[in-house]
Amino acid sequence: MSLTASLDASSVTAVPGEETSLPLQVRNSGSTVEEYRFEVAGACAAWTTVEPATLSLYPGSAETVSVTFRPPRDSSVPAGETPFGVRVVPTSDHAEPVVPEGRVTVAPFTEVTAELVPRGSHGVRRGAHKVAVDNRGNAPLTVGLAARSGTDHARISFTRPELTIAPGRAAFSELRVKPGKRLWRGTPVVHTFQAVVAPPAAEGEEPAAPPVVLDGTYQQDALLPRWLPRALVLATVLALILVGFWYGLLRPAVKSAAREAITPEVIASATTGTGDPGGRSAGPGGATPTPTATPTPAPPPKPSTKPAPKPPAKPKPKPSAKPLPPAVPTSAQVQVRDGVGGGSSSGTALSVPAGQAFRLTDIVVQNPQGDAGTVVVTVGEGSRVLSLALENFRDSDYHFVTPILVPAGGQVTMTVTCRKVGRPVNAPAPSRCAASLFLGGTMQATKS
Template sequence: MERPEPYGAPMSLTASLDATSVTAVPGDETRLPLQVRNSGSTVEEYRFEVAGACAAWATVEPANLSLYPGDTATVSVTFRPPRDSTVLAGETPFGVRVIPTSDHAEPVVPEGTVAVAPFTEVTAELVPRGSHGVRRGAHKIAVDNRGNAPLTVGLAARAGTERTRITFDRPDLRIEPGRASFAELRVKPGRLLWRGTAVTHTFQAVVATPAPEGEEPAAPVLLDGSYQQEAILPRWLPRAVILACVLALACVGLWYGLLRPAVKSAAREAITPEVIASATSDPAKNGGQSAGRTGGQGGGKTGGAGGGGASATPTPTVSVKPSAPATPKPGTGPLPPAVPTSAQVRVRDSVGGGASSDTALTVPAKKTFRVTDIVVQNPQGDAGSVVVTVGQRTFSLALENFRDSDYHFVSPIVVPAGSRLTMTVDCRKVGRPVNAPTPSRCSVSMFAGGTMQQIKP
């Protein structure tokens, strides 16, 4: 389409495209010829500008052109759409502005449309790659559409053995260009494992991608995973039961063999000859009792025998003094109960410069912290390194290797008083969260759990 000259002005420039529409393939180069004719009577120089949404990836070669009166020349309008999800598939109108450098001539703008061809590019990730549990394993599949058109992918799975059943919460995912979508995957064994060694079940998750019209279908994305089925009864349980029975029998034998005879012997030895002699010779304790018994017995016998004065022999009594309660020695009493304690910290670090660190917990005086669980989270998918310091121990991790990393300790890590739990982050590349703008800094979080114990004084 040509823009005419103002009324009364001579037409000194004509320009037209060889075609009003053209198809451009992302990542390739497409050229469209543009014919320019100098209809004036003087030598004229022209410059070219592309207008429209495609101006960022369209150019005119050459950018300037000089023509003698009556001459015609051809320039090329070149379209180079990037292979990126930001350039959506479909038709886009454009115009090429032909601008004469002289003041008396008006520019013309031939117009057309460029159709951006669709392309397909899919990436997928299985999180976590390996799971464990008694009844089932849980995973998530994250599928990213890096193409320039909406896409629907199908989800399937291949079990490594016939004893495993794999299910999805949905059969397919529809994903917009430049976005990601998630689906849940569950692995369930054919039967429960009551005891014995854990069994590992392998599987493959398949993400099938449809091909654009006229193209061959792309190869499916295969994701390898595993599920470790654990026994309901742990392996140590039979040994623990046997050991408990042996200890119970040993305690019973110890009671009947040693403790019970010792208790009886201590009870007999409590009545000593000294205690008996002290009770019989102390007039303050037995004087009244002996006198009463003598008077009663003597009066009876005198009245019956006519004045014979025989006295009765006093009966000895035993007095056992109660023992004083034992006083516990300092430092031998029971300790206060352990208190469940948790701490968390979040560290943000920019790219370049030194690393950033922060403290999650400082153990108070006269206490120890027993760490049983540590969870490190990388929600943005940042790249770099993180160092977790627990007292005298350190853990070094690469951020690009995980989103969530958890550690559970059978034997707790004992952190003495005055020591700290810290996390240090060195950011090399800031990740891009799904459906959110790219942040300016790396962001890593840590959670630590355990028990706080008072130190014995």
């Protein structure tokens, strides 16, 4: 082998956001001048370079190149050990490449951001907030949540006092502020507080990142709204005005109208309107009217010896027409395929049997391939219902308020003329145009 290459160390530690270099020894053991290029293999290839990128060596000579690691300071590169290899490739065809291997350890770092949503809340009994914590570091992180109240009249609690967050992820915890006592009425009270997001720290050591402090407020509203006393006063004043209006104006007017309605004639009519026991009523001035003569009743008619006439015969009811059977919901469908330049192709979706009639109410035409051409729907004896261009739709539906009547023996037919075959997405190209027709309506027997 005319090429040897080796790393000065089999492992190296790289700090995110900084550069770390590892020397690589390359020796030309051949008898000719050779040029080499370098390729980094492994998960770290995106942030690893070799300087210089190419190297020319005389026979028997050796030089050192630098393998530089620049891991970015974000969550895309997780902390931990990653294997890598540097492929040393000779430019000549007779030599074989060499791949020295090593391991790079990415150091962990901690970066935390947090947000309180919303910053201010209000309510009668409690305030509701959310604490959103983002782990922008490259290692899993566990943070603790704490709160400090600006007053002694509110209690603050978390639904999740501790959050474990993966790199590049966010976690949420609800924060609730509850006042110590209720506020029945008066000016709203504002309670200030702070939410503290604290990364963990070993005993006797500084925390990996400084704590994040979030300021928030909760406005405690009164149970009774401020406008309620004014509304009660206004309602009381309005009630007093209505009562005074009744007693001052309406009630005297009603009594006066009642007195005027009681006249002497009404009193006399009320006292004499009961009548005597014989059913005769008193005349004017209290005198009883003179009874009139009772007419002599006529003698009863003599019985007739003629037989009584027969009652007229009742007309016989005409037989009612036999009711038609109920309409039956009916649907049908057909698919028609047609090639380019071969004329038109037709297909029959429905043929109406003898003694029945079909009422067409719904039509759905589909062009799933996105073909170009024309489609014509006819009913009965070639009566055209629809004429559409295929390139203008994929799915098109039509609903008729007044049904289209297809008599017995009639057909519903679709005719397709293909001009250009479409091509569905992520599917092989079809050879012919394809369109589908779906129809719906009711089928009912006709009178014989």
